[in-house]
Amino acid sequence: MDLSVFVAGLPLKNPVLTASGTFGYGREAAELYDLSVLGGVMVKGVSREPWPGNAPVRVARAPGGMLNAIGLQNPGLEHFLMVDLPFLRQYDTAVVVNVVGHDEEGFVEVVRGVTGQAGVAAIELNISCPNVKDGLLFSQDPASARRLVEAARRETDLPLIVKVSPNVTDPVQLGHACREGGADALSAINTLLGMAIDPVRRSPVLGNRTGGLSGPAVKPVGLRIVYDLAAQVGLPVVGMGGIETGRDALEYILAGARAVAVGTAVFRDPFAPPRIVGELAAELGRHGFESAAQAWAAANPQAREAVS
Ligand SMILES: Cc1cc2nc3c(=O)[nH]c(=O)nc-3n(C[C@H](O)[C@H](O)[C@H](O)COP(=O)(O)O)c2cc1C
Numbered sequence: 001m002d003l004s005v006f007v008a009g010l011p012l013k014n015p016v017l018t019a020s021g022t023f024g025y026g027r028e029a030a031e032l033y034d035l036s037v038l039g040g041v042m043v044k045g046v047s048r049e050p051w052p053g054n055a056p057v058r059v060a061r062a063p064g065g066m067l068n069a070i071g072l073q074n075p076g077l078e079h080f081l082m083v084d085l086p087f088l089r090q091y092d093t094a095v096v097v098n099v100v101g102h103d104e105e106g107f108v109e110v111v112r113g114v115t116g117q118a119g120v121a122a123i124e125l126n127i128s129c130p131n132v133k134d135g136l137l138f139s140q141d142p143a144s145a146r147r148l149v150e151a152a153r154r155e156t157d158l159p160l161i162v163k164v165s166p167n168v169t170d171p172v173q174l175g176h177a178c179r180e181g182g183a184d185a186l187s188a189i190n191t192l193l194g195m196a197i198d199p200v201r202r203s204p205v206l207g208n209r210t211g212g213l214s215g216p217a218v219k220p221v222g223l224r225i226v227y228d229l230a231a232q233v234g235l236p237v238v239g240m241g242g243i244e245t246g247r248d249a250l251e252y253i254l255a256g257a258r259a260v261a262v263g264t265a266v267f268r269d270p271f272a273p274p275r276i277v278g279e280l281a282a283e284l285g286r287h288g289f290e291s292a293a294q295a296w297a298a299a300n301p302q303a304r305e306a307v308s
Pocket residue numbers: 019020021022044045068070072098126129163188189190191213214215216218240241242243261262263264265
């Protein structure tokens with residue numbers, strides 16, 4: 001089975017990536033299996049300076065998934081460049097750097113800092129984190145999303161993927177703004193804003209009060225948004241949200257995603273990403289496809305010429 005795909009000119013050996021924030025910088029997984037089996041790794045959000053993240057409690061159970069309010073804790077750009085990137089570039093997998101900032105300048109400096117570094121295959125701008133104060137700033141107003149993407153675009157020739165928020169009325173409008181700003185691709189979905197209440201303490205469970213819902217519960221929302229973005233914005237989409245099996249991955253591809261990312265599933269099964277690569281190959285065969293690209297094209301008839 002030919003699993004290779006392209007996302008905005010970026011060649012991937014297979015369409016299965018790991019979703020940002022659920023895989024760290026790959027170190028723990030690398031003790032379990034060879035990361036080179038993955039199509040790519042979307043690393044934990046990288047900010048200009050180290051971020052401490054939110055006060056505990058930072059995760060909670062939810063039906064069909066989990067809530068998190070980690071708050072983008074990360075050791076910052078310099079640490080990423082000195083320690084994490086050299087580790088990841090030992091592997092034959094596409095490293096996608098997830099970038100986050102408090103403001104435009106914060107985003108732009110990280111984009112500038114990772115551009116030109118050996119081993120960085122693409123950039124994912126996270127404009128959709130619901131767990132930090134300014135996390136949704138750029139998603140709530142398409143004009144400011146567009147300005148941010150333009151500013152990032154000026155700094156890099158790398159494929160620029162923008163992670164759009166599901167916590168807005170019209171993700172397609174946001175997707176259009178990102179495209180106009182110069183995005184090469186979109187990724188979706190980030191977590192959905194939610195809350196858990198502790199009846200004993202009579203207050204929210206999470207220290208941040210609210211958190212992001214992820215896992216199987218959000219898959220129908222992810223499929224709907226990926227379908228709309230793929231059909232209406234005209235950019236390649238990396239689909240995610242509740243993917244636990246190869247069947248889930250195929251559903252996202254048939255909704256229009258060129259590639260997919262596995263997030264919360266790794267907390268239950270650390271081997272989920274390589275398992276899903278194998279399961280996806282079997283699912284494609286079972287449904288009569290000869291390649292992953294063919295499945296995507298089957299769902300996107302207008303694009304058939306482009307992939308054949
Ligand atoms: C604990 C946790 C941390 C996350 N951190 C990030 C992050 O740093 N940057 C980002 O863009 N998304 C982050 N996400 C969102 C995931 O990348 C993904 O978009 C979302 O969880 C939906 O996929 P899933 O249901 O497979 O987890 C995080 C999700 C979780 C559960």
